[in-house]
Amino acid sequence: MPSxxxxxxxxxxxxxxxxxxxxxxxxxSVADFEQYPRNESEAAxxxxxxxxxxxxxxxxxxxxxxxxxxxxxxxLPGPExxxxxxxxAHYDVQPPLDEAGWATPPFELTERDGRWYGRGSADCKGGVxxxxxxxxxxxxxxxxxxxVKFIAEGSEEQGTGGLERYAEAHPDLLRADTIVxxxxxxxxxxxxxxxxxxxxxxLVRVEIDTLEGNLHSGQFGGxxxxxxxxxxxxxxxxxxxxGSTTVDGLDNGGVWEGLxxxxxxxxxDAKILDxxxxxxxxTVADRIWARPAVTVLGIDCPPVVGATPSVHAGARALISxxxxxxxxxxxxxxxxxxxxxxxxxxxARVRTEQVGQGQAFRADVTSPAYEAMAAALREAYDGQEMQxxxxxxSIPLCNTLGALYPxxxxxxxxxxxPEAQIHAVNESVSPDELERMSVAEALFLQRxxxxx
Numbered sequence: 001m002p003s004x005x006x007x008x009x010x011x012x013x014x015x016x017x018x019x020x021x022x023x024x025x026x027x028x029s030v031a032d033f034e035q036y037p038r039n040e041s042e043a044a045x046x047x048x049x050x051x052x053x054x055x056x057x058x059x060x061x062x063x064x065x066x067x068x069x070x071x072x073x074x075x076l077p078g079p080e081x082x083x084x085x086x087x088x089a090h091y092d093v094q095p096p097l098d099e100a101g102w103a104t105p106p107f108e109l110t111e112r113d114g115r116w117y118g119r120g121s122a123d124c125k126g127g128v129x130x131x132x133x134x135x136x137x138x139x140x141x142x143x144x145x146x147x148v149k150f151i152a153e154g155s156e157e158q159g160t161g162g163l164e165r166y167a168e169a170h171p172d173l174l175r176a177d178t179i180v181x182x183x184x185x186x187x188x189x190x191x192x193x194x195x196x197x198x199x200x201x202x203l204v205r206v207e208i209d210t211l212e213g214n215l216h217s218g219q220f221g222g223x224x225x226x227x228x229x230x231x232x233x234x235x236x237x238x239x240x241x242x243g244s245t246t247v248d249g250l251d252n253g254g255v256w257e258g259l260x261x262x263x264x265x266x267x268x269d270a271k272i273l274d275x276x277x278x279x280x281x282x283t284v285a286d287r288i289w290a291r292p293a294v295t296v297l298g299i300d301c302p303p304v305v306g307a308t309p310s311v312h313a314g315a316r317a318l319i320s321x322x323x324x325x326x327x328x329x330x331x332x333x334x335x336x337x338x339x340x341x342x343x344x345x346x347x348a349r350v351r352t353e354q355v356g357q358g359q360a361f362r363a364d365v366t367s368p369a370y371e372a373m374a375a376a377l378r379e380a381y382d383g384q385e386m387q388x389x390x391x392x393x394s395i396p397l398c399n400t401l402g403a404l405y406p407x408x409x410x411x412x413x414x415x416x417x418p419e420a421q422i423h424a425v426n427e428s429v430s431p432d433e434l435e436r437m438s439v440a441e442a443l444f445l446q447r448x449x450x451x452x
Contacts, residue, residue: 006442007380009137010435017129017434018116022109023047024091024125025118031069031092031155041069041154044091048072048128048152055135057150065162069154073173076135076148082449084147086176086408088397089127089183090156093120094423101425114430115419121429122420127182128152130415133438138445145449149176153397156183159203159356164400171404178369178409178448179401180441185416187259187389189430192377192440194370194388195412196258197289199322200329200360201394203297206234206340209349211313221311225346228301228312234350235317237343238294243279245294247321248339250332254290254324259389261285269418289390292332293322318355322392325360333357358396361410369409369448376443380436413437 027044030036045062049072052060057074065071069092096106096119104110109118120126131150138144151174153163167174184195210225240246261284272278280287287293297318302308319340323332337352344350364370365388374386391412398410415429415437416422 004379005141006137007439009140010133010438010442013133013136014431014435017133018109018431020051020132021116021118021121021126021129021429024128025109025120026107027091028107029092029120029154030095031158031160032095033068035095041092045070045072045152045154048091049074051128051132052150055132055139063163063166065155065166067155067158067160067162067165069160069162071154071163071166072150072152074150076144076150078144078147078449082146083177084149084175085445085448086149086151086174086179087131088151088153088179088181089131090124090153091120091128092154092157093123093125094157097425103426106425106427115428116431117426117428119427121427122185122415123422123427124156124183124414124416126415126429126434130182130434130438130441133434134441134445137438137442144445146445149174156395156397159201159358159394159396161356161358161396164397167397167400167404174401175405176408178411179405180444181395181398181410181412182414182441183395183416184391184412184414185420186433187387187417189417189419189433190381192381192384192386194363194365194373194386195391196363196365196388197325197390198361198395198398198412199289199293199324199390199392200327200332200399201323201356201358201396202321202329202333202336202354203356204319204321204333204336204340205316205353205355206231206319207314207316207351208234208344209314210346211311214310214313217309217311224311225348226311227348228315230345230348231299231315231317233345234340234343235296235319237339238319239279242281244281245292245321247292247294247332247335248342249335250292250323251327252291254286254326256283256285256290256390259285259387261288285390288392290324292324292327293392295320295322322394323360325362327360329357329359358394359399361395361398361402363410363412367409368451369411372447373411373413373440373444375447376440379443380440413441
């Protein structure tokens with residue numbers, strides 16, 4: 001990284017950043033209060049609020065959002081007449097999944113092989129720290145040249161829409177000229193990238209019932225309809241023979257025209273086992289950025305250990321459907337529910353319920369803010385040019401903010417490059433990426449304020 005005062009300041013702050021990220025990761029802030037204590041999320045929210053207070057933010061508030069979680073807001077005034085920039089991240093995290101699969105405890109930040117491991121280290125507690133580092137570097141080098149609004153969401157990973165609905169009810173709160181979403185990541189570590197598109201998402205729960213109660217499989221099996229078998233049939237109907245997503249009425253032919261993702265790189269990043277093929281057809285970029293993708297997130301059924309010889313009376317599953325820009329998530333939800341109901345066999349009783357939804361997003365990467373970001377990333381990454389990629393995940397807030405503030409420019413950056421393995425076991429963040437992206441954000445704010 002070229003030597004400049006901003007870069008030097010961020011480098012000097014990295015030990016503090018590691019200590020703060022260690023504190024943040026320690027909170028088990030999973031916004032699923034049936035499985036994780038609410039006070040862990042509340043403690044993380046208070047940590048963010050205290051950090052903003054220490055940086056001189058005003059109007060700091062813990063916002064009680066309609067889904068029962070809290071988002072943290074603060075405002076830092078800049079020079080008179082300066083533009084306003086909203087910085088976004090989220091402090092809630094995914095569950096750790098198989099804790100035994102982690103090489104080190106998921107809620108203890110641990111340095112190993114040049115990376116910092118822990119749940120939320122990249123997605124997105126690292127994003128909170130990235131914003132703080134950028135602001136501190138600016139304060140140490142002439143001051144922050146813009147008005148800053150800071151929002152840290154408490155339920156992004158749950159897809160329950162709390163902050164979106166709060167913003168819609170308080171439309172002036174997050175109004176800004178430019179919005180920096182710190183919840184994406186470079187296409188590859190060391191390759192400066194902005195995210196141009198996000199797939200939308202819907203979550204649907206399906207429940208199937210066939211009997212008044214479980215039956216002995218020896219006495220009734222073969223004629224009595226098994227609800228679990230019916231559910232398996234339904235779930236199988238969501239994929240073609242090659243694994244492509246097949247939801248009746250939903251287009252699956254999108255093409256990605258931008259930065260490509262080679263199959264070899266994808267296999268390595270996804271850690272696909274030797275001999276196991278990819279699913280779907282078209283380029284990898286087509287499949288993960290331009291087409292719908294269904295995933296069965298969970299099935300309620302007896303575990304193998306302790307299972308009894310029974311025909312099952314009921315079964316249920318939670319299904320995620322990602323949809324590309326150009327596809328309305330609400331319409332996709334209707335199509336998915338209709339598909340599940342139409343493909344339920346044997347006259348079984350079926351119920352579907354939408355439990356989460358977010359629209360897809362497409363950014364205008366030709367805007368002045370993107371030009372300023374391109375220059376900032378070029379400087380932070382030793383002359384490398386900014387790339388634009390898609391992201392298969394969803395950030396529902398982007399569309400809400402885009403609808404509320406149609407003139408605002410929305411940029412997506414962050415720390416979730418492929419090696420970070422977000423949402424999986426052994427999530428990690430590259431401290432070099434954290435350092436460079438913090439420098440880039442600070443340089444961006446300088447350039448954006450002056451129009452350079």
